Amino acid sequence: MSDAVLPRQPAAWPALPWIVAALAGMAVALTLLGLADILPVALWPDALWNPDAADFRQLRFHHAALPRIAVGLLAGAALGLAGALYQTVLRNPLAEPTTLGVSAGAHLALAAALLHAPWLLDSGRDLVALLGAGGATLAVMALASARGMTPLSLVLAGMIVGLYASSVGSMLVLFHHDRLGELFIWQTGTLVQDGWQPAAALALRLAAGLLGALLMARPLTILALDDASARSLGLGLSGSRLAALGLATMLTASVVGAVGVIGFIGLAAPALAHLAGVRRIGARVLWSAVLGALLLWLADQAVLLAGRVTAEVPTGVATALLGAPLLLVLLRVSRTGSVATERTDVPARASRPQLRLAIGAALLALVVVVALSLGQDADGWRWAAGDALASLLPWRAPRVAAAFGAGAALAVAGFLLQRMTGNALASPEILGVSSGAALGVVALIAVAPVFSGPAMLAAATAGAFVSATAILWIGRHDAYAPERLLLTGIAAGTVLIAATSLVMAGGDPRLGLLLSWMAGSTYRVTAGQAAFTLAGALVPVLLTMATLRWLRLLALGDDTARALGLHPGPSRLAVLLLASLLTAAATLTVGPLSFVGLMAPQMARRLGLSRPLPDLIATALLGAGIMVAADWAGRMAIFPWEIPAGLMATLVGGPYLMWLMRR
Numbered sequence: 001m002s003d004a005v006l007p008r009q010p011a012a013w014p015a016l017p018w019i020v021a022a023l024a025g026m027a028v029a030l031t032l033l034g035l036a037d038i039l040p041v042a043l044w045p046d047a048l049w050n051p052d053a054a055d056f057r058q059l060r061f062h063h064a065a066l067p068r069i070a071v072g073l074l075a076g077a078a079l080g081l082a083g084a085l086y087q088t089v090l091r092n093p094l095a096e097p098t099t100l101g102v103s104a105g106a107h108l109a110l111a112a113a114l115l116h117a118p119w120l121l122d123s124g125r126d127l128v129a130l131l132g133a134g135g136a137t138l139a140v141m142a143l144a145s146a147r148g149m150t151p152l153s154l155v156l157a158g159m160i161v162g163l164y165a166s167s168v169g170s171m172l173v174l175f176h177h178d179r180l181g182e183l184f185i186w187q188t189g190t191l192v193q194d195g196w197q198p199a200a201a202l203a204l205r206l207a208a209g210l211l212g213a214l215l216m217a218r219p220l221t222i223l224a225l226d227d228a229s230a231r232s233l234g235l236g237l238s239g240s241r242l243a244a245l246g247l248a249t250m251l252t253a254s255v256v257g258a259v260g261v262i263g264f265i266g267l268a269a270p271a272l273a274h275l276a277g278v279r280r281i282g283a284r285v286l287w288s289a290v291l292g293a294l295l296l297w298l299a300d301q302a303v304l305l306a307g308r309v310t311a312e313v314p315t316g317v318a319t320a321l322l323g324a325p326l327l328l329v330l331l332r333v334s335r336t337g338s339v340a341t342e343r344t345d346v347p348a349r350a351s352r353p354q355l356r357l358a359i360g361a362a363l364l365a366l367v368v369v370v371a372l373s374l375g376q377d378a379d380g381w382r383w384a385a386g387d388a389l390a391s392l393l394p395w396r397a398p399r400v401a402a403a404f405g406a407g408a409a410l411a412v413a414g415f416l417l418q419r420m421t422g423n424a425l426a427s428p429e430i431l432g433v434s435s436g437a438a439l440g441v442v443a444l445i446a447v448a449p450v451f452s453g454p455a456m457l458a459a460a461t462a463g464a465f466v467s468a469t470a471i472l473w474i475g476r477h478d479a480y481a482p483e484r485l486l487l488t489g490i491a492a493g494t495v496l497i498a499a500t501s502l503v504m505a506g507g508d509p510r511l512g513l514l515l516s517w518m519a520g521s522t523y524r525v526t527a528g529q530a531a532f533t534l535a536g537a538l539v540p541v542l543l544t545m546a547t548l549r550w551l552r553l554l555a556l557g558d559d560t561a562r563a564l565g566l567h568p569g570p571s572r573l574a575v576l577l578l579a580s581l582l583t584a585a586a587t588l589t590v591g592p593l594s595f596v597g598l599m600a601p602q603m604a605r606r607l608g609l610s611r612p613l614p615d616l617i618a619t620a621l622l623g624a625g626i627m628v629a630a631d632w633a634g635r636m637a638i639f640p641w642e643i644p645a646g647l648m649a650t651l652v653g654g655p656y657l658m659w660l661m662r663r
Contacts, residue, residue: 016276016287023294030301031069037308038065067193072300072315073293074202075191075259076269078251080292081209083266084273084285085248088220089241090154093274096266097252098323100154101162103263105136106256108165111172126201129257133249136161141245146662160661163430164654171647189262189316191300198258205254210289212247217282220244224281262316264323265292353614356607360618364625371400371632376639398530399522403631403645404624405530406586407596409537410434411623412544413582414597415604415616419551420575425660427598428464428583429653436467437584438592457536460584468576521644522589522631529589536585540578541620547575548612591646594630595653596623602660626652 039047039061048066051058083096097103109132113120120128136158143157193199213220219240255262269292270284278284299322300315307313372393373384384392410428417426417433428434440463441456448455525533550571553561558568583597600623601615609618630652631645643651 016273016278019272019276020290020294023291023298027294027298027301030298030305034301034304035061035065063195064193067196067199068191068300069297070196070199071193071202071259072191072297074199074206075255075262076265076296077289077293078202078206078209078255079262079265079296080269081206081213081285081289082248082251082255083292084270084288085213085220085244085251086266087270088224088281088285089244089248091224093271094267095154095158096264096270097248098261098263098267099162100158101136101140101160101165102133102158102249102252103256103261104162104165104169105139106130106133106253107261108132108169108172109135110257111169115172124201125257126205126254127257130250130253133253133256134246136165137245137249143658143661157661160654160657164650164658167647167650167654171643171651189260189319190314191259202254202258205251206289209247209251210286213285214282216240216244216247217285220285221281260314260316262296263320265296265319267323268292268295353609353611353618356609357614357617357621360621360625364621364628367625367628367632368400368404371403371628372396374632376636394527398525398527399631400628401530402522402525402533402589403627405534405537406589406645407600407623407625407627407630407649408541408620409533409582409586409623410590410594410597410627411600411619412537412541412616413579413586414623415601415619416544416547416551416575416579416582417597418601419612420554420572422555424602425598427595427601428579428586429592429595429597430657431471432467433464433471433579433583434587434592434594434597437461437464437580437587439463440466440584441588456588457532457584460587461580464580464583464587465577468580469573472572472576521591521642521646523642523644525589533585533589536588537582540581540585544578544616545613547571547578548616550575552612590627590649591644594627594646594649595657596626596649598660599653599656600626 035044039057043055043058044061046052047055047058047061051062053059079097086095086097086100087093106129109128110121110125113128139161140154140157143160144153146153223240223244252266270288272291272295273284273287276287278287296315296319299319303313303315303318373389375382375384375392375396382388413433414427417428417431418424420426428437437460440459440461443463444456444459550566553564553566554568554571554575556564561568561571600619603622604615604618607618609615627645627649630649634643634645634648637643637648
């Protein structure tokens with residue numbers, strides 16, 4: 001290694017003692033209050049060392065309350081340490097197990113093992129969770145290798161893998177929700193314990209992680225520099241980065257296997273260490289572990305205290321609901337660089353766009369005819385015509401019409417967002433607009449036992465508009481940089497997952513309906529609902545034509561738009577409201593995740609239809625065709641069972657997004 005000396009960094013931490021004292025003091029106060037409610041203070045020494053088997057209070061104190069505190073401290077420390085490692089290696093203050101897809105990979109592996117290979121869980125969940133987390137990490141590395149394994153490309157790839165893993169996990173849950181009751185509770189991140197074994201296992205893994213971090217203190221310090229400086233100091237970047245990522249992945253998998261998915265502790269703890277003035281990398285890693293332990297301990301004790309007056313909220317849900325706004329704030333104040341969005345492989349503008357649009361319309365008509373006429377029954381494949389088709393139309397036509405309208409609506413919403421931001425990766429699903437719409441519906445279901453279609457549309461529109469407004473607020477100062485918009489989507493998606501997991505864990509009798517709707521099933525669509533979806537898509541699409549001039553001017557920048565007589569602020573709000581209406585109408589039919597809003601505008605531009613009006617028409621046609629084809633394929637792929645249209649489109653759209661990432 002080179003003899004070059006790293007610059008010395010200040011070691012003064014003026015705010016750190018105050019932060020640690022405040023967190024520890026609040027956690028201790030809540031803990032003492034909770035323990036005193038379980039067992040009188042005079043009996044604590046006996047219950048700690050030799051609990052009376054005949055006294056349930058002492059048994060609860062010794063085997064449930066104290067192990068819960070220990071697991072909270074250990075899991076928080078592991079997540080804080082993992083977050084610090086990820087952020088140091090990737091040189092990004094927004095990197096942590098949730099944003100990198102590691103937790104989603106571990107969750108998917110555990111769900112798949114529980115369903116199809118339960119014997120893998122005989123020796124514990126840790127190994128299965130590690131395989132899933134490791135697989136997600138390898139997928140992220142493979143995607144990011146196309147951009148030279150830069151820190152930013154790793155974060156973007158992690159988001160893509162996390163979204164896809166979550167969608168596949170949703171499909172497993174949909175088909176087997178009756179067998180996954182334990183998983184519903186586990187995935188919310190509960191710290192409930194019935195013994196000391198999980199705490200002992202976590203302690204061993206945390207000790208190994210701390211030892212590894214200490215041994216890697218100097219490489220981590222060098223990795224925090226830019227790649228050129230690190231190479232000049234003689235560090236092998238790939239090997240050191242892989243070792244640190246592997247250590248962080250092991251810690252994450254251990255926590256997920258022990259207590260489930262707990263998000264954003266790995267984001268908050270290093271952020272607090274940085275705000276406290278800890279600048280040395282080694283010290284920041286260790287203090288992130290301490291702060292992570294205190295944060296999760298405090299959050300869990302607050303959840304227990306709140307559970308005395310309301311239904312107890314799983315700790316993982318509480319950290320997600322608090323951590324997502326933290327992510328949005330950090331997005332607003334942090335600087336992580338940007339990604340160029342220019343494309344060098346877009347075909348030349350089509351000389352005869354009308355011909356291509358006519359061909360597209362004809363192909364869409366063919367897809368609709370096939371979806372209505374071709375299918376399977378007990379005797380095999382059948383092409384229905386005449387009276388046979390007439391008898392099937394009442395069943396098939398509403399589904400095809402609903403898929404048609406939802407696909408067109410999502411595609412046009414993606415068109416609006418991409419045109420407005422100038423960002424090729426913008427879409428309702430990726431940016432969290434769809435998740436916001438779904439969150440509005442979940443909130444309505446949680447508070448209203450009975451509701452109507454217009455109420456669901458209003459709730460979905462409100463949720464979508466709130467998410468879209470957050471995007472506008474965060475992205476406007478950074479020219480709508482892709483990584484910031486994608487992280488906004490991750491924040492919204494995390495809140496949605498937390499809220500729906502809470503409903504699932506609560507055993508709501510409407511769980512099956514909620515799962516089916518979120519997966520994007522058109523199975524229960526009636527003729528009236530199909531007409532509602534078509535109208536909810538058609539009216540905003542027609543209104544979109546009036547915004548084409550605004551979109552052209554907004555793409556030139558705010559100053560140019562103002563010089564040409566356009567007020568950027570109100571215009572963007574109007575475009576966002578249109579995109580929210582379109583997303584809400586589609587989400588009510590096909591769920592919050594399908595990637596149609598990303599795929600259709602991209603495909604239209606690759607056809608050379610770059611002018612706004614032909615691009616809009618082609619995007620709507622492609623979106624409708626993709627969703628109708630996905631609905632038909634979902635009905636036929638595993639007949640007589642079905643894969644919902646939204647999930648089917650996701651299974652195709654996820655690889656497309658990965659391909660787009662590599663390009």
